[in-house]
Amino acid sequence: MSIDLESIARDRERIRRQYLREEDERPESSARGIHHTAxxxxxxxxxxxxxxxxxxxxxxxxxxxxxxxxSDHFFFDVGSGNxxxxxxxxxxxxxxxxxxxxxxxxxxxxxxxxKWGHLRARLDDAGVEYLLESEVSLYFAGPDGERLxxxxxxxxxxxxxxxx
Numbered sequence: 001m002s003i004d005l006e007s008i009a010r011d012r013e014r015i016r017r018q019y020l021r022e023e024d025e026r027p028e029s030s031a032r033g034i035h036h037t038a039x040x041x042x043x044x045x046x047x048x049x050x051x052x053x054x055x056x057x058x059x060x061x062x063x064x065x066x067x068x069x070x071s072d073h074f075f076f077d078v079g080s081g082n083x084x085x086x087x088x089x090x091x092x093x094x095x096x097x098x099x100x101x102x103x104x105x106x107x108x109x110x111x112x113x114x115k116w117g118h119l120r121a122r123l124d125d126a127g128v129e130y131l132l133e134s135e136v137s138l139y140f141a142g143p144d145g146e147r148l149x150x151x152x153x154x155x156x157x158x159x160x161x162x163x164x
Contacts (some may be wrong), residue, residue, distance in 0.1 A: 035082075035083065037084055039107075042088070047144070051084065054126055056122075062075075065087055072087065079111075109149065110155050134159060137152070
C-alpha cells in the first residue's frame with residue numbers, strides 16, 4: 001500500500017483552514033472536562049498495585065458496576081479533577097488488550113517534570129519497560145497491556161507546542 005504524503009498534507013491544510021479557529025475566535029467548549037476514561041481490568045488488586053502502588057494515583061472509589069452484576073467499577077485520581085476508571089467483567093473472557101482501528105491508542109497523563117523523573121525511576125526499579133520518546137514523554141504498558149504515556153509538558157502543551 002502506497003501512502004501519498006503530499007495529498008495527506010494538502011488535505012490536512014484544507015481541514016485546518018475549514019475548521020480550526022484562532023484561540024480568540026474559538027467558542028467556549030460545552031464540556032467541563034473528561035469525567036473519567038474507563039478501561040477493563042482483569043485483576044482488581046493487580047490494577048490497584050500498579051496505578052496506586054507504582055504510579056501513585058490514589059484509588060478514590062470502588063463499587064459494583066450498575067450495568068453488569070458482579071463487576072467492579074473503580075477509580076483513580078489522575079489530577080485536575082480527572083479520573084481513570086476500570087471495570088472488571090467476570091465471565092466474559094475478553095482476552096488481552098489490543099490496539100485496533102477505532103479503539104484506544106493510548107492515554108497521556110500529565111505530570112510535573114519532578115514527578116516524571118520520580119515515576120520514571122519507579123518504573124525502572126519495578127522493571128517496567130518503556131519507550132523514552134523525548135525528555136518529557138515515555139510510553140509503557142499497564143497491567144492489562146493498555147498503552148500509557150507520562151508527559152511532563154504542562155496541560156495544554158505538547159512537546160513545546162500550545163495545543164489548547
